[in-house]
Amino acid sequence: MSRRAASVYTPFSVFLLALLVLNTVGVVVPLAVALVSSFKSTAEIMNAPFGLPESWSLANFAQVLGEGNFGIYFRNSVLVTAGAEVLILSLSAMAGYALGRYPFRFNGALYTLILMGLMIPAKLLLVPLFLQLKQMGLLDSLWGLILVYAAGGIPAGVFIMTGFFRALPKALESAARIDGASEWTIFHRIMLPLVRPQLAIVAIYTAIPIWNDFLLPIVFISSPELKTLPQGLSVFFGEHAVNMGALFAGLTVSALPLIALYLVLSEQFIKGLTAGAVKG
Amino acid sequence: MQSLKVVNVAKSFGATQVLKDINLQVAPGEFLILVGPSGCGKSTLLNCLAGLEDVSGGEIWIGERMVNAVSPKDRDIAMVFQSYALYPNMDVRGNIAFGMEMRRVPKAARDARVAEVARMLQMEDLLDRKPAQLSGGQRQRVAMGRALARSPGLFLFDEPLSNLDAKLRVEMRAEIKLLHQRTKITSVYVTHDQIEAMTLGSRIAIMKDGVIQQFGTPEDLYQRPANLFVAAFIGSPSMNFIPVVLRRDGAGLGVELRTDVGTLVVSLPAHAGYAAYADQTVTLGVRPESLLRVAVEQPNLACRVDLVEPTGPDTMLLTHINGAKVVARVAPAAGLVPGAELHLAPDAGKLLLFDRQTGSRIGP
Numbered sequence: 001m002s003r004r005a006a007s008v009y010t011p012f013s014v015f016l017l018a019l020l021v022l023n024t025v026g027v028v029v030p031l032a033v034a035l036v037s038s039f040k041s042t043a044e045i046m047n048a049p050f051g052l053p054e055s056w057s058l059a060n061f062a063q064v065l066g067e068g069n070f071g072i073y074f075r076n077s078v079l080v081t082a083g084a085e086v087l088i089l090s091l092s093a094m095a096g097y098a099l100g101r102y103p104f105r106f107n108g109a110l111y112t113l114i115l116m117g118l119m120i121p122a123k124l125l126l127v128p129l130f131l132q133l134k135q136m137g138l139l140d141s142l143w144g145l146i147l148v149y150a151a152g153g154i155p156a157g158v159f160i161m162t163g164f165f166r167a168l169p170k171a172l173e174s175a176a177r178i179d180g181a182s183e184w185t186i187f188h189r190i191m192l193p194l195v196r197p198q199l200a201i202v203a204i205y206t207a208i209p210i211w212n213d214f215l216l217p218i219v220f221i222s223s224p225e226l227k228t229l230p231q232g233l234s235v236f237f238g239e240h241a242v243n244m245g246a247l248f249a250g251l252t253v254s255a256l257p258l259i260a261l262y263l264v265l266s267e268q269f270i271k272g273l274t275a276g277a278v279k280g
Numbered sequence: 281m282q283s284l285k286v287v288n289v290a291k292s293f294g295a296t297q298v299l300k301d302i303n304l305q306v307a308p309g310e311f312l313i314l315v316g317p318s319g320c321g322k323s324t325l326l327n328c329l330a331g332l333e334d335v336s337g338g339e340i341w342i343g344e345r346m347v348n349a350v351s352p353k354d355r356d357i358a359m360v361f362q363s364y365a366l367y368p369n370m371d372v373r374g375n376i377a378f379g380m381e382m383r384r385v386p387k388a389a390r391d392a393r394v395a396e397v398a399r400m401l402q403m404e405d406l407l408d409r410k411p412a413q414l415s416g417g418q419r420q421r422v423a424m425g426r427a428l429a430r431s432p433g434l435f436l437f438d439e440p441l442s443n444l445d446a447k448l449r450v451e452m453r454a455e456i457k458l459l460h461q462r463t464k465i466t467s468v469y470v471t472h473d474q475i476e477a478m479t480l481g482s483r484i485a486i487m488k489d490g491v492i493q494q495f496g497t498p499e500d501l502y503q504r505p506a507n508l509f510v511a512a513f514i515g516s517p518s519m520n521f522i523p524v525v526l527r528r529d530g531a532g533l534g535v536e537l538r539t540d541v542g543t544l545v546v547s548l549p550a551h552a553g554y555a556a557y558a559d560q561t562v563t564l565g566v567r568p569e570s571l572l573r574v575a576v577e578q579p580n581l582a583c584r585v586d587l588v589e590p591t592g593p594d595t596m597l598l599t600h601i602n603g604a605k606v607v608a609r610v611a612p613a614a615g616l617v618p619g620a621e622l623h624l625a626p627d628a629g630k631l632l633l634f635d636r637q638t639g640s641r642i643g644p
Contacts, residue, residue: 171365174332179426180353180382193369 038248045244060249070250072225073232078257080145080228081211087150088157088206089199095154096161097187101173111162117155122148126219133220140222148216153206160205164198165191200268204261211258229254281308282343282356282433282466284329289338291324291490298324300490302338306483309464311457313481315471316513321490322470323438329468330436331355342434353382358427359436362443364419366411372422373407376429383430397425400459417448424459435460435467441476453479474514478502486510504632508639511565511632517596520571520606521634522564526557535564537601541621542582546628551643554633562642565632568596568609571624580623588616597622 037045038060040053064070099111129148130139138144168191176186214230221227233250236243284306291299298321306312314322327333329340331352340347347355358379366375376397377390398404401421411419420440427435440456441449457480460467471477477484478498485495494506505511511519524535533554534547548554574580587598595612598605599622608624610616633642
C-alpha cells in the first residue's frame with residue numbers, strides 16, 4: 001500500500017496537479033468575481049474589486065430584469081442560438097453521414113470544400129455578408145443571424161460528425177439493410193443514436209460562441225426589439241460611466257442558459273452508447 | 281426453405297479478382313459451408329449472396345428467383361454477423377422485432393413471434409436488456425434470434441462463432457446444428473475453421489484465392505480430396521505428404537517407403553490413372569490414422585519415433601518417411617518414447633496419390 005501511495009505523488013504528477021489547480025483558479029476566479037460583483041453597487045466594485053459585498057443586494061438583478069428590453073434580448077438570443085443549432089446539428093449530422101459512409105465520386109473534394117469553411121474567420125466576411133444579407137432582405141432580421149451562424153458552425157460540425165460516422169461498424173448498416181430498413185431509417189434509427197455524444201460535443205462547441213457573439217448582431221441588427229443579449233447588455237456602458245453592478249448581474253443571468261445546456265449535455269459524454277455494438 | 285444456385289459468379293474490386301467462376305447448387309434444407317483461409321473470398325461470396333455486394337458477373341438464384349438485381353431486404357434472407365451487429369440503442373426485444381417492424385408486421389404478431397423465438401433460444405429473461413448488458417454468448421444468441429424471427433428462406437452466417445471462447449464455441453456450434461435440424465432452413469455458413477466445417481456442413485465448398493477447390497460432402501472432402509490444398513486443409517492433424525516414386529511391382533504399381541531403420545514396398549490397388557505416372561515421383565497422401573501399428577511378423581516399415589504427443593484418446597507419433605515428417609495417430613500404449621522403434625503399415629486402401637506439379641489427386 002505504502003509503495004502504491006508513494007508512486008502516485010511523483011514530482012511530475014505533483015507538477016501536473018499544480019498546473020491543473022492553477023488552471024482551475026484561473027477559470028473560477030473571474031467567474032466568482034463576476035458573480036460576487038453582481039451583488040455589489042458600482043461604487044463598491046470600484047473601491048474593493050475583490051471584496052465581498054457589504055450586503056447581498058439584489059438591486060442589480062432587479063435593475064437588469066426591470067430594464068424594459070431584457071426579456072426581449074434574452075428571447076432573441078435563445079431564438080437565434082436555438083435556430084442556428086437546429087440547422088447546424090441536423091445538417092452536419094446528415095452531411096457527416098453521407099460523407100463518412102457513402103463512397104461517391106466527389107466525396108473527398110466536397111469534404112475538403114466544407115472544411116475550408118473552418119479556415120475563414122467570419123470577421124473577414126463581414127462586408128460581403130452585410131451586402132448579401134441586405135440583398136436577401138435579411139438585414140436586421142433574426143433569420144439573417146441564424147443563417148450566418150449556422151453557416152459558420154456547419155464546417156466544424158461536419159468535421160466532427162464525419163469522423164465519428166466513419167468509425168461506426170459496417171455490419172450494423174448491413175444488418176439493418178437486410179432487416180429491410182431504408183437509408184433514412186438506418187440513419188435516424190440505427191446510426192444517429194450512436195453519435196448522440198458527439199452531437200452534444202458539436203452543440204456545445206458551436207453554441208457558446210453564438211450565444212456570446214457581440215460583433216455580428218451589432219453589425220446586422222439595428223432594431224431594438226431584435227437585439228441579442230450581449231448587444232443589449234451594452235446599454236449599461238454609458239458614454240461617461242459604466243454601470244458595473246448591473247453589467248455583472250446581466251452577465252451572470254446571461255451565462256445561466258449555457259451552464260444549463262452544458263449540464264444537460266455533459267451526461268451524453270459519459271454515456272458510452274456504442275459499448276456492445278459489436279464484440280465487447 | 282429455399283434452394284440456392286450460384287452460376288459462374290465473379291467479383292472484382294478494381295483490378296483485383298476476388299471471386300472467379302463460382303458455381304454452387306444447394307437443395308432446400310441443406311447446410312452449405314464456405315471454408316478457406318482468410319482472403320480466399322468466402323465472406324465476399326456470402327456478401328454477394330446477401331446482396332450487400334454486387335457481383336461483377338454470373339447469376340445468383342434463391343429459390344425460383346434470379347436475385348442479382350434484388351435488394352437485400354427482398355431476398356428472403358437473414359444474416360448473422362461475426363460482430364453480431366446488434367443495434368446498441370435498442371433492447372433485445374427491439375432488436376429481434378426490428379425486421380418485422382420494418383416489414384410492417386402488426387405489433388401483436390411481432391410480440392408473439394418475439395416470445396416464440398425467445399422461447400426457442402431460451403432467452404426470455406434477456407428481452408428487456410440492452411446489448412451492452414449481455415455476454416458474448418448471449419449476444420450471439422440474440423443475433424441468431426433476430427435472424428430467426430423473420431423465418432427466412434435462406435440463413436447466412438458470417439463466422440458467427442469466431443468471437444467466442446473455445447468452450448462456448450463448441451456449445452454454440454451444437455446449438456446451431458440442433459436449430460438447423462429443427463427449422464430445416466437452408467443455410468450458408470462461412471468459417472475458416474475446418475472442424476466447424478466438417479461438423480456442421482451437409483456440403484462444403486472449400487475455397488482458395490477466389491476459386492472453389494472442391495465442393496462436396498464432408499466425407500468426400502476427407503476421403504477423396506481433389507488436390508493437395510484440400511487434403512492439407514481438412515483434417516487435424518493434417519494429412520502426411522510423402523514423396524514417392526511409382527515403381528512397377530509385378531503386374532501393378534507400388535511405392536517404396538524408406539526410413540533410417542527399414543524399407544517397405546506397398547502395392548497400390550490397380551487404377552488406370554496411375555499408369556501415366558510410372559517411374560515418376562508423386563506425392564503420397566496418408567492420413568495419420570491410416571498409418572497402422574502392426575505386429576512385427578506382418579509386412580511393416582520400421583520407424584524411429586522422433587516425438588510423442590499424447591492427446592488422451594490417441595497418441596500422435598512423429599517420425600520420418602522418405603525424408604518427410606510424418607505423424608501417425610495410434611492408440612496410447614506403454615513403450616512409446618522418443619527413440620523407440622515402431623512398426624507401421626499404411627492402410628493400402630486409404631492411400632492417395634497427388635501430381636507434384638498440379639497438386640491434383642491421381643486415381644479414384
